[in-house]
Amino acid sequence: MSFQLDYFSLKGKNAIVTGARTGIGQAIAVGLAAVGAHVILIGxxxxxQDTQQQIEKLKGTYxxxxxxxxDVSSIRSKISPIIEKYQVDILVNNAGVIHRQPAAEHEFDQWQRVMDVNINAxxxxxxxxxxxxxxNGGGKIINIASLLSFQGGINVPSYTASKHAVAGLTKALANEWASKNIQVNAxxxxxxxxxxxxxxxxxEQRSQSIIxxxxxxxxxxGDDLVGAAVFLASKASDYVSGHTLVVDGGWMGR
Structure with missing residues (x-):
């Protein structure tokens, strides 16, 4: 069958997006709604309200x-009823936290908090x-990784470790579930x-050096991530599995 533009449509699909209140999660949630998905916002x-209002302007649903x-121990009891109510076709694991502190002084409770949100959840x-x-016969899982899935960073050991883990988990789940028609990517x-x-x-100095x-x-x-998210959530990416798609303005190519 030849390619059709409606391969990018998400009409009739239910998508969970975590960390949907602001930033990348908000942009992806609104973007998925724009192409027809019913979005389940988790924060x-x-x-x-801001995310909800943006979806409403698009005549989307959420x-x-x-x-x-x-609180990882409570996730099963809180998510299971959502899964039972909706057929979840798309999961976007976006929610994340960061703690900036040199490794020699990095507080272990902060290490644990970052790990709980960024990889255990x-x-x-x-x-x-x-x-x-x-x-249900298939689905799409999109994990939000980071440039620090490839690099070490400075003063962010817990975040770096968690985002390396996200990239590895993406590959591991893809290996097990690709044959089940579940595409897991990041x-x-x-x-x-x-x-x-x-x-x-x-x-100012650090920001300028980054630019x-x-x-x-x-x-x-945030809007720069939407196209990649729609692609990985849609039929257009049915043969993409275990891949981490970098959206970085060319940073990794330098």
Missing amino acids: HQDNM DTFFIDLS VFALSQLCGKSMID IAPGYISTNNTEALRND ERIPAGRWGQ
Whole structure:
């Protein structure tokens, strides 16, 4: 069958997006809604109004759930009813936290918090949704990785370790589930203007050095990730499996 433009349509699909309140998660949630998905917004704070209003302007549909993904032990009890109510076709594991502190002083409770949100919750959600997708005949899982899935960074040992783990888990799940018609892939954003990068952007010297290293010559925006997310969530990517797609303005090519 020849390629058709509607391969990018997500009409009739249900998509969970974690960390959908701001930044990359918000942009992806709105983008998936724009191409027809019913979006299940998950955040840990009761202020999802901006994301909701953006989806409403597009005449899109959504439901909202407030779940603290750092409490990994409660994820099953809170996510299972959502999976039972909706046939989840797409899972976007976007929620993430960062802690900036030199390795020699890095507090272990902060290490654990970063690991719980950035990788333990990702596995728990992928496992729960993956089981449902197997029963339903297929699905798409998109993990948000990072340039620090490939590099070491400075003063972010827990974040770097967690994002290396995300890239590895993406491959591991893809290997097991590709034969079940579940495509598991990741997006590695470059330097994107979000809450997590606010400290870097506020450091004028550091921000300028970053921009000088990016061939595109600018910080990325959440909207720069939407095309990649729609592609990986849609039929257009049915033969893409275990891949980490870098969206970085050319950073990794330098």
